Each structure stands twice: as structure tokens, then as C-alpha cells.
Amino acid sequence: MKVSLFEQVPYRFLPEGFERLHSSVVTAPYQLVEPGRMTESLVSAYAELLHGARAGFDGICVTEHSQSSYDISPNPTLLASAVACAAQAEGLDVAITVLGRSLGKTREPLKIAEEYALLDCISGGRLIAGFPVGLSYDANLNASLPAVETRERYREHRELILKAWSEPRPFPWNGRFEKYGQVNIWPRPIQQPHPPIWIPGIGSPGTLRDILQRDYSFVYLSWDGPKLTGRQVFDRYWELAEEMGRDRNPYRLGFVQVVAVSETDERAEKEFAKHLQAHYWSGPGAIPRTAMAVPGYAEPAAIEGMLRSAGHGGMLARLRTATYRELVDSQVAIVGSPATVADQIEAFVREFRIGNLMVMLQNGSMPRDLTEKSISLFGEEVLPRLRPIWDEEGWTNQWWPRAQGTTGAVTGAAAGRQA
Amino acid sequence: MTTGSADVRDETVEVWDSRLRLHVKIAGDGPPLLYFHPLMGLSWSPWLDQLAQRYTVYAPEHPGTSPGDPQAIREVQTFWELLLVYEEAIRKLGLERPAAIGQSFGGMVAADLAASFPRVFSRLVLLSPAGLWRDDAPIPLMEMVAGPPEELPTYVFAHPESEAARAALALPADPEQIPKAIAQTIWNTGCTTKFAWPIADHGLDRRLHRIQVPTLIVWGREDALVPVAYAKEFGSRIAGSQVEVIDDCGHAVPVDQPERSWTAISGFLAG
Numbered sequence: 001m002k003v004s005l006f007e008q009v010p011y012r013f014l015p016e017g018f019e020r021l022h023s024s025v026v027t028a029p030y031q032l033v034e035p036g037r038m039t040e041s042l043v044s045a046y047a048e049l050l051h052g053a054r055a056g057f058d059g060i061c062v063t064e065h066s067q068s069s070y071d072i073s074p075n076p077t078l079l080a081s082a083v084a085c086a087a088q089a090e091g092l093d094v095a096i097t098v099l100g101r102s103l104g105k106t107r108e109p110l111k112i113a114e115e116y117a118l119l120d121c122i123s124g125g126r127l128i129a130g131f132p133v134g135l136s137y138d139a140n141l142n143a144s145l146p147a148v149e150t151r152e153r154y155r156e157h158r159e160l161i162l163k164a165w166s167e168p169r170p171f172p173w174n175g176r177f178e179k180y181g182q183v184n185i186w187p188r189p190i191q192q193p194h195p196p197i198w199i200p201g202i203g204s205p206g207t208l209r210d211i212l213q214r215d216y217s218f219v220y221l222s223w224d225g226p227k228l229t230g231r232q233v234f235d236r237y238w239e240l241a242e243e244m245g246r247d248r249n250p251y252r253l254g255f256v257q258v259v260a261v262s263e264t265d266e267r268a269e270k271e272f273a274k275h276l277q278a279h280y281w282s283g284p285g286a287i288p289r290t291a292m293a294v295p296g297y298a299e300p301a302a303i304e305g306m307l308r309s310a311g312h313g314g315m316l317a318r319l320r321t322a323t324y325r326e327l328v329d330s331q332v333a334i335v336g337s338p339a340t341v342a343d344q345i346e347a348f349v350r351e352f353r354i355g356n357l358m359v360m361l362q363n364g365s366m367p368r369d370l371t372e373k374s375i376s377l378f379g380e381e382v383l384p385r386l387r388p389i390w391d392e393e394g395w396t397n398q399w400w401p402r403a404q405g406t407t408g409a410v411t412g413a414a415a416g417r418q419a
Numbered sequence: 420m421t422t423g424s425a426d427v428r429d430e431t432v433e434v435w436d437s438r439l440r441l442h443v444k445i446a447g448d449g450p451p452l453l454y455f456h457p458l459m460g461l462s463w464s465p466w467l468d469q470l471a472q473r474y475t476v477y478a479p480e481h482p483g484t485s486p487g488d489p490q491a492i493r494e495v496q497t498f499w500e501l502l503l504v505y506e507e508a509i510r511k512l513g514l515e516r517p518a519a520i521g522q523s524f525g526g527m528v529a530a531d532l533a534a535s536f537p538r539v540f541s542r543l544v545l546l547s548p549a550g551l552w553r554d555d556a557p558i559p560l561m562e563m564v565a566g567p568p569e570e571l572p573t574y575v576f577a578h579p580e581s582e583a584a585r586a587a588l589a590l591p592a593d594p595e596q597i598p599k600a601i602a603q604t605i606w607n608t609g610c611t612t613k614f615a616w617p618i619a620d621h622g623l624d625r626r627l628h629r630i631q632v633p634t635l636i637v638w639g640r641e642d643a644l645v646p647v648a649y650a651k652e653f654g655s656r657i658a659g660s661q662v663e664v665i666d667d668c669g670h671a672v673p674v675d676q677p678e679r680s681w682t683a684i685s686g687f688l689a690g
Contacts, residue, residue: 141565144617148483148492148609176496294565296609300489303602 001349001389002400004059004097005052005375006256006358008071009045009079012365013037014282018069019320024286026141028069042072044368048361049083051372055379059095059128061256061358063200064102065135066142070283070364077101077115084123095401096123097358099200099219100130104150105139109157109178110185113164117189125190125404130219131158132200137291147296153177166193196399198254198356203233204302205240212237212244212252217356217399219254223284224315225331226255226348234352250355250390251397257345258333259359260366261377265336271370273324276333279364285320292316333363338381345386355390355397426471427463434507438494441508442485444478447471451517452688453509453540454478455525457671458564458615460607464587466673469681470520474688477517479508483610486603498614498621501528506536518688522546523645523670524611527619530653533634534626543634544684545653546672547645549619556648561617563644564608577641577669587674627656634660635687639668639675661687 011033022028049060060083062076073079076098084096096119101112120127133139133154140147156175163171163183170184189195200219201207211218220233237253246252260276262268293303315322315332327333334344349357361378362371427446434441444461452474454467461480470476482504483492495501505528509517519540521529526548533543549558563574572579572588590597614621634657638650647664654662663683668676 137565140616141561144561146613146616148613152493288565288567290565290567293605294609295605295607296612300602300606303605304598307598307601 001250001354001386002058002095002356002397003383003386004061004095004356004358005049005057006061006063006097006099006360007045007049007362008063008065008283008360009042009073010070010279010283010362010364011038011072012041012044012367014069014278014365016278018282019286022069022286023288023291024070024283025065025068025137025288025291028067032069038072044371045362046079046082048368048371048375049079050086052361052375052379053083053087053092053094054090055375056383057094057375057379059097059358061097061099061130063099063130063132064105065138067138070279070286075101075115077119080119081115081122084119084126088122088124093126093403095126095128097128097198098130099128099198099221099358100132102132102134102138103157103161104132104154105134105143105145106153106157107143107145109160110164110180110183112157113161114185114187116161116195117165117185117187120189120191120195121187123401123403125195126401127189127191127195128198128399128401129195130198130200131161131216132221135292136294136297137287140294140297141291147294149177150297162194165189190404191402196401198399200254203236205236208237208240209244212241212246215246217252217254219256219356219358221256222314223258223280223319223332225257225333226352227331229314230255230348230352234354238353248353249395249397250353250393251395251399253352253354254356254358255349255352255354256358256360258363259341259345259361259374259378260333260335260363261338261341261361261374261382263337263377265340268336268340269324269328272335272366272374275364275366275370276327276335277322277324277364279366280319280322280327280332283364284316285318285322289317338377341378342382342385345382346389349386349389355395356399357386430512432508432511434511435494435500435504439482439491439504440488441482441504442480442488443508443512444480445475447473447475449474451475451477451514453514453517453519453529455505455519455521455528456481457523457525458608458611459604460484460611462587464673466677466681470684473685474518477512477514479505481607481611484603484607489606489610492610492613498531501614502532502535505532506539509539516541518542518544520544520546520684521548522672524549524615524619526550527615527621527623530627530630531621531623533632534623534629537629537631540632542688543630543632544687545634545636546680547638547642547670548636548649548653549615549645550621550623551649551652552618552620553648553652556646558619558645560612560615560619560644564612574644575669575671575674577639577667577675581675583674583677584671587671624652624656627653628658630657630660633687633690635683636660636662637672637680637683638662638664639670639672640664640666641668642670644670 527550
């Protein structure tokens, strides 16, 4: 299987009790920030991602959120670009996954087409293009776009980007939201007609059907871990796949999991408990529930379903106060020695047929040295156990970059490993 | 959501090249009177019954807000298209220069219809309408719509705890029906805010001068959603209009001050 290091970019120095006074999104007060510590928060994320590439992860992942204290990544292609250049220079063969620019939020979809294309070029064809809709607070409050149009924008923007990447000659675009006289972007992706496309989502049937129909790969993005809500989403996905005549190739499915590794279980708890709690309390736990579904974002039937199932399954409503023990027992976070972590991950990966795993090893206030230790331990002792999981079934991973040429182009260093 | 008196009937009007079946609630006897509902959808409240004793009240439901037809909102792409849909519906209903009342979001719709089609109405009543913007009097639409539901009444009513305010936001008695009712109200808000997001300003300030019919503007002095400062903005732009500011009254004028608003509205319409 493929294992990538996923980082959100939190401000790591939020005051204790932040979540009792503030929202982590839209209105999070910037006066709390010390400039030097902002630099440290941002640069650490970059350094840790590069550390992950050196530690043997198959890919690095970043994503986009604006006006947020838990993910200061208003444009993830900036961070991805820095990592891609450094990886090139060091001859590291690592996929660059932007998971991604939000297509339902953007007012400039062609910028996304251009930025992704540029990333694919500088990485030698190692881009994985994430096409998320965007969270409601980001699309409808931060970007202030009418909620009821979010998915219509998403569909038009995705179509435009795909055409801009592959159409040989300049073309006009007369869309509902975008109008252009001559679309002719430079550069275009090395991977033609497009890089592998991963669609992150929370698993609504409409989204899953769209993904399977277009033969993209689904990434279940959740703060709930595999145990609480995983089964219903993964079972639904594989049932739909069967119904639609798609095979059971595990690389059709990705999942993001919070993980922390130390030498022993006891030590892991001692080192990570307070940082993980702080992460859930002040990050996802401090997103107002209403900000996740501004009126119009979800259809009436979906809203009714959410209201009827409120309090069942997911952890979101409780994240603001969840204890370390609750987080770990529910597998919202998987924490412990390399053996503990590998056992738990292997079990759910096999059970749900997950081919693309993304692990979040930095969370909340976790400092860089501790994060890098966790990354190293994961790379040395957990990754080798996970990587061969699907080998015996012999699937082709058509959702992985088709890298061309060698790495090391920036410095002329020796060729790196091929994908 | 639409609750209702026994005498309210539902008529559908096919408009917009047959792409839309607009639902119109109709009640009463007498000269025609159009009513354009606020942000959260049409709720047939007691003061509409009062109007129906003197007028035939026609209350169209904003596209997408009629139960069972949520996707209708997709057929109307812009605010200009919404105005065209209503102008067509008025003709198809066979209404000759009806009087019109628009409330809040519906006030913006009614005002722009009157400005865009100066001969469509005979008289116009605007109850704390949206549609203008002043930097020194921001309208906290986003804060209300995306904020905690328990804070919503504080934007709408001067006395959120009053019996009338509670009745206006009452949920169905049957607990099984509550999620459906809430979902409908949320969706309704999504359908109206499509044309009011994040700021309900389509340049109406540059068109209001085109309104040529007698116009009454009614505002609650304690309006916490669209501040009373906008009363004079509308008043000064519509020649010959009357402005009535009601004390101890919030955004939902007929709920907060039923008698005083009835006196003002009925007197103006009869005049």
C-alpha cells in the first residue's frame, strides 16, 4: 500500500482555554498570534514534511483552509511547491499530494489548473491532484459564496481544469460562473491527460457515485478515525463499487488517520496526550457546528438525516472536551509504540480495503522535535509492516503518479528511486 | 414552512418556459394583494388572515422553498431572473396592478420589482426591507444565518421571549416531524440567501428612484438585523413615500407590534 505523511498547519502556541472563548475558524482572533511563533509554526510544517520524505514516506499531503487557526494553509500549493523543490534537490522520490485546492470555494479555478500543473512539472510528474469541494465555512463564510451554489461551482471548475490541462489548442469557456476568451495555460501537467485525481469527502452517496463513475480515488476525510463512522462509509463505497461494476482495487480508497508513535505505549501517552487533547479541543472541536453546513450547503434530505442521526456515531460534537483516553479508545487517534500503532492500522486497513493511507503525525501544539521523532519511528518501524499489505493481491495502482525522468533535476544530483 | 388557516389554498403557476411551477398560497376576498415572504420562507401568520378579510392575498413561495420541490432553486440563477419569474407569475395569475407587501428579503424583491417594472403594482408596502448597504450600519445576515440557532430570535424580535415570537418560530408538536420542519427552514434560508449572500445589495439604491407608486416604509426602531437607519435610505430615494418607524419593535414588525403595524398598513392600503 501507499503511505503518505499528511500535515495540517496549526498555530502551535494557542493559549490554554482558547476553545472556551473562541472559534478556530472564520473569526479566530489574530491578536493572539506572536509573529515569530507564526514563522516557527509554518516553517516547522515544511521541515517535518521534508523529514517525512527523507524517512521513506511514499508521499506528502497538504490541504487548504482559510481564516483558520488549526490549518494556516490558505494556499497549499505554496507549501507543496517548497517541499517538491527540496525533494527534487535531494533526489527523493516522493508523491506531492495537494488534497487540495477547494474547487467549490475558488473564484479563480484556472489558477488551480496552473498551480497544479506547475507542481507536476517541478516534481517530475509526481503530483496527485486533490479535488475537494471545500468545507462550508471556508466556501460559504470565508469566501462568502452562496452555499446553494457550492457544488455547481465545483462541477464547473473541475470540468474547466481538466479541459485546460489536456486541450491542445486555446479554447473559449462560456460557463455559468466563469467566462474566458482563450484558455491556454502554461505549464501543463507532465502526466497527461491529468495527474491521478483523489476526491476527499465525508462519504455522501452522491459524491461516492460520482467518484466511481469517473474512476477517481476516494479519500475519506474525517476526524472520527476508522471505528466510529468508518464502517458505514467504507461499506457503502464498496457496495456502490460493486453495483457500478468497479473492481475491489484497494487503491480506489484512501483514509486519513491521526497517529503518534513513541518507543513505548506509556511513553507515547506521556509525550502526546496533552498535545492531542489541545489539537482536538482548540482545532476541530472549536469549529461551530453551524459553520460546517451553512444553509444551502446540504440538501433538505441530508439535513434531515443529520438531525435524526445527531449524537450517534461521530465524535465531532464532543471533540471540544474529549479526553485522551476517549480519543485513543475510539481510535480517533492511534497512539503508542510502533507495534501497537502498526497492529491497529493494519487491522482496519485490511478490513476496509484501504490502499492509500495518510497519517497525520503533527497535531496541535506538538513541537517539531517530538513530531520528527514520531515521523522517524513511523518510517523505520511501522511503514515496513504496512507497505506490503496488498502486494499478494497484485493490483495495479493507477491512482499513483506516473513519474517521468529522474529526481535531482534541481541540483543535477543522481537519479532517485522510480515510483 | 407553511402552516395554515383552513381557507388558504395552494395554486401553482407554470412559468419560466415551463421550468418552474411556482406555488402561490391564496386566501381571502377583495382586491388583489401580493405578499413576498422573508428569508426563512412563507409562514401563514395571523396578520395575513387579517389582510385576507379585506383583500385576496397572493403569497408566492420563493423557488425551492415549497416542500417536495427543493431543486426548483436551481432553475433561477440570478436575482434578475428571480424578478423576471415573479413578473411573469403576476401576469399569469391575471393580476392587474395589485398592491404589494414585501417583508425583509421579500421587501427587497418587492422594491426591485417596483423599480424594474414601474407599472406592475398599484401600491407598495415595505416592511424592514433588505437591499441596501451602509458601512456604518452593517446587516449581520451571515452572523444570523450561520450562527447558533438559539441566537436567531434575538436578531428577529424585540422580545424573543414573547408569546407571539415563540409562536412565530414554533416547531411541530409531533417530535417525529421536527427534523423535517427544521431541515425545510434551513433549506428555505439557503434558497433565499442565494440572492442575498453575503451582502444583499444588487444595486437597488441606483434603481429605487424608478418607483412611481405610493409607497409605505415600515420599520421597527429596535431592528437588530436591518438597522432602522435604512428606513430613511429607502424613504429618501422613493419620491413621495411615507416612513413609519414603530417603537419597541424589532425586525419582524407584524409579530412584535401587530396592532400598530396593522393600523399603519391597513390605513395606507385603504387610502
